[in-house]
Amino acid sequence: MTALANSLSCLIALGCASFLWRKGSSPYRNGALLAGFLVLFCLFTYFAGDISVDPTLEHYPFRMLALCLCLSTTSLSLYRRRYLVLAQALWCWIELFGGIALYYRGFDIAWTRILALLSMSLCSTFLSKISKEMEFCLMVFWLAVWVFF
């Protein structure tokens, strides 16, 4: 996948994240949105990259979903720190175990990305109150991890 498509994908994830966890929204709405986003990400990956050539794209839509969840947690009103950590852990999880699966088929694991996410999710457990600035920094960090690592 080209770098451009890769950065486009994180913008899509950012856009999608803003629809999640609206105040008073039902679990059905959020669930349907998540499933819908996943289909959207799948379609995006399918058309933006060549999945028959590059097996590392196999978990790409799921990584996008994890990024989307991370980004969306900043707008939560309750238990924000907990879900922020959990969403990052989910992303890390997808990266790590997807990486292990690919490692057995001859691909390297993206250790820098995993370590960055792991350390960030550890660090964010120390956040007591998350200010607007901190939210912004976190989002920038995730997007940077997505694009550069």
Add this chain to the structure above:
Amino acid sequence: MFKYLMLAGLALFLPGLYALGYSIFEGPSAWMVDSRTFWGTPISLFVFWIGLAHAGTLLSAIFLALDIKLDRRTALIAELSTLVCLVFAGIFPLMHLGVVENFYMVMPLLDARGNFANVGSPLVWDFCCIAVYALLSLVFFMTHLKTREIPALDKYRKPMAWLLFPLVLWVHTVVSLDFATAFVPEWCGAFFPVYFIAGAIFSGLALMNLLLCSEGYRVRLLERLQLIFSWFMCAIWVWDLMLKGSLCTSAFIFAGVLPQFRMIAVIRENKWGRIALSLSVLIGLFLERLYIVSPEFGSYAASPLNWIDWGLIAFSVGGFVLLFFGIRRYLSWKMEGAGSYFGEVDGTDLADAEQQELEKEGARGIEKPKKGFYIQPWASEEYHVLRLPLLVGFAIALVYSIWVLSQSVFANVEFSFANIVPLLYPVIALVTTVTLYLRAYFVEHAFTLHRHEKWMAAILLVLVAACAGTFFAGGSSQNSTNTIDSQSIGVDAPISQSHARLLWNARCATCHGVKGNFNEKFVREFYPVPQKLDVQRLDSLGADSLVKVILNGRANMNAYAGRLTPEEAHGLVNYMYSLAKEGEK
């Protein structure tokens, strides 16, 4: 109701038990095996039951950890179903082995021969994860069961829930890696961890809803989640279809399309409608597992399953019914009663019930979390309980991984950290739990054991130690039936100098000496002294006549005709020359 369930369970279980016994006796040729993956129904059933086993910990532990309220009865039913599912999830991978009695070789412990399991194999991760998961689930269940008698134990539930939260997902991730790490084209997928977890949660929810139907009440949250997960599964199947161009249609219909009928109120509000919805999900997901494990099933036979396969399925279903409802009945006095948050017998709404509960809590002085509410980082109670045991867990896991990586068995294996990562968390969780409960018992005196419980614990420890000892010692192999007598004659072909020397040392050196200067001690005492080797003498006799002497003998020299070939004799003569030359130097 209970009687009918037991009868139905027995009707399935007994023929199934026969099929199981037969297949253990007959080995893997008994059931249908995919010609490419060598796997069949037992592995499908394993993945299916291990998925169902997620109901318990998912609902009970994760909900508890995330402060989603669930009543005691629902939680206990969920935990019990986990344990019972794990029994069957454990049987199938073991019975599917070709050499069942060698199963212990999968344990990543050093045996007396210095052999070590290949910890880079997903099957080893599986074995460890499931064993630890079963143990911890049992501990979690027992803790929950005992909280009514010993309220002090309640303190340990939430820390345990946090420990189990990653573990339950870890288990199914590792199960998915059995497939995702392989080269089978149908199994390729770095997204399999998420796929399998989603499938596991989905089937676990369906099982829970089914079991709650049998209890005579419902939990709407679980039903809603079941519907939401059906969408999520469909989305994943879309991706699988895009990647591989194939879709298990029957699974899609049963677990993707049919659950949508929950949106119709008539079906949703009818008990039998709910049962049908849950059953359809379970059937769909079983078909999907069958399809994943044996991708070639459809291609060579009209009916891919034979009676053994059906028997194994019946065994697990019947066994589950018997075991679950049996234990459920036995423990009913411990499970029932207590306040329910949103288990509802009739159609009252979830929100109402929950609201009432929350109001009750508010009245008791428990503050409802609201915007801006937070706990200081690293300040929660469960963290304080877990802190020390977790530290011990991490330390032991670190030591363990260093120990594993230093095993000499892995000297010739390309091995990296990635091979051992999946093994780490189960080790951490196990050690942490053991430390936690040892501390609770010996230091904090949070609970006491009855005398018979102490006996049970002691017997269990002895059994574990005995098993470990047996595994450590390993079995011994049967000796060869070959017999050895005298050396048979060699091949009649020219031999090398070194071969001649070996022959000389074995056959001739007794009298003639290793260096040709004869064996004094032996020869002087009993026999006439053989001639000394020198080049002149050898030349005068000639090589051909020397060969004849060796083969046919002369005076005190014996005939070696049946024991040495002429070429070997030639080789010996040449060797004699070289000895003689060396002697003259």
Add this chain to the structure above:
Amino acid sequence: MGEPRVPERAVGSIPFDHALHGDSIGLDCAACHTGSRASANAFMPSKADCMDCHRLPLTENPGIETLDSMLAKADDRPWSHKRHLPDHVVFHHGVHAAAGVACADCHGRGYMQNRYGAELFNMQSCLKCHRGETFKEKGFKPAATYCAACHR
């Protein structure tokens, strides 16, 4: 493997005194066990191997007449011996002898009492030596420890 056992003998075979042939006469093990320094199996002596020495009458020995009559009656291959190893284990006597391992290092001196074969051989004892954990004082070179070196 495992339990000590006495060597199996063909019916009516000749009793044999290891101590007499070994230390007191000074015969090397390889004189009778012809393969013990050269090939995988150590082998048992054939009648011809015995007759190499016993062809000459050793009249001083009182038991010699029994021996003569027994040798005369004996089969061409009077001794046969069940392998102490399973079929999937490769053991080559020659290569061990060549590496400087003496017969007694593994077989002990049990032959003095004619009780050879009582040694406990198992994979642990093989591996310990191959890894260099036993016989340190003898300075053997560490040997191969990969599975296929000794198994098939």
Add this chain to the structure above:
Amino acid sequence: MGMDRREFIKSCSLVAVMGLLFGCRKIPLEELAGDLPSLKRFEDEVKLALSQAKKSLDLVKIPTPGALKIPGASTLNRFGMAIDLDACDGCGKCILACNLENNVPLVPDEDAARGRFMHWVDMRGSAPFMCAHCGNAPCERVCPTGAANHTPDGLSAMMYKRCTGSRFCGANCPVQARKFNFNDAQKLGLARQFNREVPLRDKGVMEKCSLCLHRLQNDRLDFKTKLTVGATTADAEWRGRGVKTACAEACPKNAIIFGNWLDEKSPLVKLSKNRELYAPRELADLDPSVVFMRGRR
């Protein structure tokens, strides 16, 4: 004792049932005293397998195999084979030779009908096809017990006694070169030990081409024995010279060449020097030791 009798009996019966289930496999069947299968049956089965050979080979070009990349690998030896597709006419003599050398058992009729033979050498695309002894073998990576492992000199070896029969290796072999002992061939009278050097395999273990491991082992041990009693030859190190696999020996066209990829004097290196080397597409990235050759370069 707090445990009442009912509980005690219950736990006892549980143990008994477990023991029964576990013991099921060990019930001694009456020894089958029947005759050993005749050589003719082995020949017939090879003919049957030849008539059923179907899959064509999808070959891609690969470079000459070099030294192994696993830790502790030998820099002197890497054994392998090259199958000369120009010379091979698919006669199948190699299959029979292999079966007799390695005591490969017959299969029951229903397995034969399904094409489930135990033959270590298959005929695919009218050329012999066997385990490629990949330097980066996927089967070994997933073997839970370590029964499938690599020797320093490039053989993907199989330790039958360590095998627990999980069949994961079989699933992970991209070319299905591994064969599983579904049947107790010895009990069914389908196995015969033509060659005392190779043990018969038990029911429930995986097997595959061993590259005539026993011949290499014997040669290595003999070489080392002779080396220390005064090497007169120039070789100070064992290079496996003079060893040939049974299939290579049996090939009337000399189309199977066994040798040491790292030994300049090896027939393998000499004969494959100016040839194009190929491997099955699925194995091309796995560093195979057994390759195909065709044409001139």
